Amino acid sequence: MSDPASKRPVMIVPSVLPADFSKLGEEVAALEAAGVDLIQWDVMDGQFVPNLTFGPDVIRSARRHCSVPFEAHLMVYTPDVMAKDYIEAGCSRLIVHAEACTHLHRTCGNINDLGATAAVALSPATPASAVQHVLDLVDMVLVMTVNPGFGGQAYIPTMEPKIREVQAMLEAVGRADDVHIEVDGGIGPDTIAGAAAAGANVLIAGSALYRDPEGLEHAVSDLRARAEAARA
Numbered sequence: 001m002s003d004p005a006s007k008r009p010v011m012i013v014p015s016v017l018p019a020d021f022s023k024l025g026e027e028v029a030a031l032e033a034a035g036v037d038l039i040q041w042d043v044m045d046g047q048f049v050p051n052l053t054f055g056p057d058v059i060r061s062a063r064r065h066c067s068v069p070f071e072a073h074l075m076v077y078t079p080d081v082m083a084k085d086y087i088e089a090g091c092s093r094l095i096v097h098a099e100a101c102t103h104l105h106r107t108c109g110n111i112n113d114l115g116a117t118a119a120v121a122l123s124p125a126t127p128a129s130a131v132q133h134v135l136d137l138v139d140m141v142l143v144m145t146v147n148p149g150f151g152g153q154a155y156i157p158t159m160e161p162k163i164r165e166v167q168a169m170l171e172a173v174g175r176a177d178d179v180h181i182e183v184d185g186g187i188g189p190d191t192i193a194g195a196a197a198a199g200a201n202v203l204i205a206g207s208a209l210y211r212d213p214e215g216l217e218h219a220v221s222d223l224r225a226r227a228e229a230a231r232a
């Protein structure tokens with residue numbers, strides 16, 4: 001089994017889907033104060049997934065309320081059309097879905113040319129091999145542990161072998177210390193260790209952060225401790 005304890009640090013990253021959209025500025029400031037490493041915006045176009053969320057102007061309005069990096073998880077059919085707007089709104093990483101990109105290699109290169117880092121997301125049925133030929137263009141691979149579109153879904157544990165496969169692919173090309181592995185969906189106290197032990201170092205949590213009765217800061221530190229213990 002590959003050793004996931006690479007140099008990549010554990011990062012706890014909130015999805016703002018469960019946040020109060022009427023006060024997103026306060027919400028992102030509270031997430032920063034709770035100790036998150038960056039913030040993920042789940043961008044949905046109502047076509048690639050049956051849900052509709054944040055335009056670039058919403059993200060731009062939240063940008064001035066905190067200093068942590070933003071990444072946009074583009075669950076959209078037209079990432080090439082949208083990329084520039086989300087980068088100019090303040091996102092330093094764009095995550096595109098392999099399933100939505102006719103020319104994934106070109107899409108990742110365009111994101112890099114626009115000054116952001118590119119990442120590729122794999123929905124549950126998409127094999128790890130879909131990113132084999134773009135590992136030199138990305139700084140992260142996102143292995144979805146739910147089907148994209150909604151928060152609050154159950155973690156899919158059968159994705160853990162895919163996480164290990166991506167880890168092994170990165171090791172095979174000498175990129176294991178440079179390319180993050182992110183997981184997204186159903187991550188909480190009972191599931192984070194399995195994902196981290198498999199190789200994930202960037203862990204997205206939405207529901208688990210907001211439902212913690214001891215608050216955001218406790219949720220972030222508890223998840224971080226569990227992930228670090230699993231990768232030790």
Ligand code: DX5
Pocket residue numbers: 015017042073075146147148149150151152153184185186187204205206207208
């Ligand atoms: C799915 C979304 C969710 C969200 C996290 O498209 O990407 O996975 O970020 O939701 P929770 O943590 O509530 O499963």
